[in-house]
Amino acid sequence: MYIRKRTIRSSGGKKYTYLELARTCRKDGKVCQERLCSLGRLDELRGRGAIDRMIVSLSKVARDHWIRTKALELEANWSKEYGIVILVERLWQKLGLGSIIAELYQRSPMEVPVKEGLLCMVTNRLVDPRSKRSTYKWLGTVYSPGWENLELSHLYRTLDFLDGNIRRIEEALFVQSRDLFSLNIDLVLFDTTSTYFEGKGPVGLAKLGYSRDKRPDLTQVVIGVLMTREGIPIAHHVFPGNTADITAFRYAVKDVKERFPLGKVIIVADRGVVSEALLETLDAEGQEYIVGIPLRKWKVAEEVLGQGGEYQKVADNLEVKEVEKDSKHYIICYNSEQEGRDRKERASFVAQIEAELNRGGLTGLAKKKGYGRYLRVLDEGRAEINWEKVKQEERYDGRYLLRTSAILPPSEIARAYKGLWRIENAFRELKSGLEVRPCYHWTPSRVRGHIAMCFLALVLEATLERMLRIHNVEASVGEVLEAVERVKAVRVEINGEAFLARTDLPPLAQKAFAAIGIRPPPKVQSLA
Secondary structure, eight states: OEEEEEEEEOTTSOEEEEEEEEEEEEETTEEEEEEEEEEEEHHHHHHHTHHHHHHHHHHHHTHHHHHHHHHHHEEEEEEEEOHHHHHHHHHHHHTTHHHHHHHHHHTSOOOSOHHHHHHHHHHHHHHSOOOHHHHHHHGGGBOOGGGTTOOHHHHHHHHHHHHHHHHHHHHHHHHHHHHHHTOOOSOEEEEEEEEEOSSSOSTTTOBOOOOTTSOTTSOEEEEEEEEETTSOEEEEEEEETTOOHHHHHHHHHHHHHHHSOOSOOOEEEOGGGOOHHHHHHHHHHTOOEEEEEOTTTOHHHHHHHTSOOOOEEEETTEEEEEEEETTEEEEEEEOHHHHHHHHHHHHHHHHHHHHHHHTTOOTTGGGSTTTGGGEEEOGGGOEEEOHHHHHHHGGGTTEEEEEEOOOSOHHHHHHHHHTHHHHHHHHHHHHHSOTBTTBOOOSHHHHHHHHHHHHHHHHHHHHHHHHHHHTTOOSOHHHHHHHHHTOEEEEEEETTEEEEEEOOOOHHHHHHHHHTTOOOOOSEEEOO
16 A cells, blocks of 8 residues: 555646555556545645644554664764753853854954854863863864854964953943842952963963962962852953962952942952951951951961850851951851861871871871871870860861951851852862863963953853752752753754754753753754
8 A cells, every 4th residue: 555646626727636545456457556545635634734643643553664664764974962052052142142242243353253163162161171172173073053164273263352352241241140130249259269381381471479279380370250249250350370369359359340330349268368468458458358367377366266255146057256356357157067077077087196106107197188286296206196286176166267347247248258169169160171281372362361261151150050049940050061961963864854853851951941941942853
């Protein structure tokens, strides 16, 4: 049996094509065709989708044969990443980056596909940070028709464009983010980090300086990032590697106050970069700050912790106490869960020291991080546990100390300092694949452009995190990106006709798409 078409002419002269089910048979010794039934007019069947439903219905009856037949006609050409491109492009649209880049590009003399190149590098940065050369190779594993004509030189030239336009991009993004999320901009956070070069690095930027990476022997750059208390990056700055923190703070604060309509800029810094000279300078300039104070290195910390007063609970596992000392304002923060962890860690250290001393071993023990503070070294290579020090350490369990000049409630000060983890996490993300280790970019423009590209990736990541929280998606950005990466595009051909098939969406990818307002693309679409 088979399907055939039969065309008839109506009395008015119109032609109509019908589908019929027919078979070949033999009558009176001759081969002939016999109509079994009429299936209907072809145009009407197509309009109602009846033909497709008929095929599906018949395939259920003769499934094995139909699948084997179609399998012989089906050719799969490739499978590429698809979901991550859809996700990033949607975030790109939400932030208005396409129109921002397009407007700046019109004023630029460049004739390279900047928007496509930047979108490509930012996408790669979010899921699989690579060098620009490796990113160019990665392009072949991703389905995005707009990227097909990208060349390696386009990626490098895009960094140059970005270096020359990042300030205007940041200013436009600030407006978009403020309107998108109704950001609270009465308080913003700023902190710095450094990242080093293996090799000489770019002239003018690569300098020896204080290294957060514990590599004072290598040249570096200093990077500052400004964020809202919600964790949305606003701006970044790149300084020569020998720039002192106070210099970076002064420049960045002055710069952002001129460029952005901010209520106030409060410098929030970790205890690793705090010095008396830095705080004296900030006090003299009237710059508000919230900083962590090293408990074991600053004498004033012992005096402050020893003062009485009641703690005020401000959140789960966070209590605060205000203390005034020498006209300076301090906040003691206490976390009961952290107190338990600190005690357990110290008990483990002491037990290991006791076991080592009982075996007569001392070599190198005092140099191990966290061990030396509990040892008292005697003459002739002997040592004992300093039990007085062990007891003294108990006062630090679960506690950290803040000093501030900001006129805010203690709870707000503590929360603002806790928000520092967002910047520290941003720095880890910024440096994890930063191509200055080893250095693939040798000019200041390319290094600054690369850091600017990493910053934009942080903006998109923070935007995604914010939208997930707004829509109660209980998953990290990393988990979402991993789920979205499993959505692939498969190019297939059936009888010479090309189609794009999409693999199924994992449940978390579906939630993420819904949170940022994406409708999943069709399971199958024609590429004609």
